[in-house]
Amino acid sequence: ETGVTQSPTHLIKTRGQQVTLRCSSQSGHNTVSWYQQALGQGPQFIFQYYREEENGRGNFPPRFSGLQFPNYSSELNVNALELDDSALYLCASSSRGTYNEQFFGPGTRLTVL
Amino acid sequence: RKEVEQDPGPFNVPEGATVAFNCTYSNSASQSFFWYRQDCRKEPKLLMSVYSSGNEDGRFTAQLNRASQYISLLIRDSKLSDSATYLCVVTYYNTDKLIFGTGTRLQVFP
Numbered sequence: 001e002t003g004v005t006q007s008p009t010h011l012i013k014t015r016g017q018q019v020t021l022r023c024s025s026q027s028g029h030n031t032v033s034w035y036q037q038a039l040g041q042g043p044q045f046i047f048q049y050y051r052e053e054e055n056g057r058g059n060f061p062p063r064f065s066g067l068q069f070p071n072y073s074s075e076l077n078v079n080a081l082e083l084d085d086s087a088l089y090l091c092a093s094s095s096r097g098t099y100n101e102q103f104f105g106p107g108t109r110l111t112v113l
Numbered sequence: 114r115k116e117v118e119q120d121p122g123p124f125n126v127p128e129g130a131t132v133a134f135n136c137t138y139s140n141s142a143s144q145s146f147f148w149y150r151q152d153c154r155k156e157p158k159l160l161m162s163v164y165s166s167g168n169e170d171g172r173f174t175a176q177l178n179r180a181s182q183y184i185s186l187l188i189r190d191s192k193l194s195d196s197a198t199y200l201c202v203v204t205y206y207n208t209d210k211l212i213f214g215t216g217t218r219l220q221v222f223p
């Protein structure tokens with residue numbers, strides 16, 4: 001069984017730039033959720049994708065956007081980066097119908113300078 | 114007020130000790146409850162689900178009190194390998210959005 005993978009592992013950007021983070025879901029999973037974890041905080045829900053459509057969104061501005069592809073992998077895009085966007089970005093995959101159990105990838109650590 | 118509140122710790126305990134973590138949630142519509150474990154600079158991993166009747170998994174016991182909107186995790190006979198951050202998580206009915214507390218850091222020393 002292949003677990004959740006994310007790329008890149010680390011990324012450094014400057015304010016105003018754009019970034020794309022990628023996630024491959026676990027084999028057999030069709031739902032991908034994205035979370036942002038700032039230092040010393042718990043993960044915060046950004047949004048979820050199911051069958052290539054956004055299926056729920058947290059309290060994040062529109063400059064956070066995403067995609068899900070037919071193979072259930074997903075991208076998180078952040079435009080006009082701000083210093084406060086520096087965080088660990090976690091992707092979690094799950095299977096619709098499974099009672100909320102989500103499996104997390106190792107995360108992408110984004111630093112905005 | 115945060116939706117899920119935890120004491121951030123750290124809790125520093127010797128090996129073999131029993132330690133308890135508490136968590137409160139603000140929304141009575143919360144449906145499902147979990148404890149996740151997160152090692153330093155790693156991803157969160159599901160430790161256990163929490164049921165109204167309480168549940169036990171080896172040295173770990175989780176309790177839920179819906180009336181008080183309170184969740185607990187008890188770790189008995191602490192091991193050095195238990196050192197991690199423990200995240201309290203709730204979800205609402207018919208949603209897959211996980212709502213995390215800030216986590217409680219546990220450090221077990223020899």
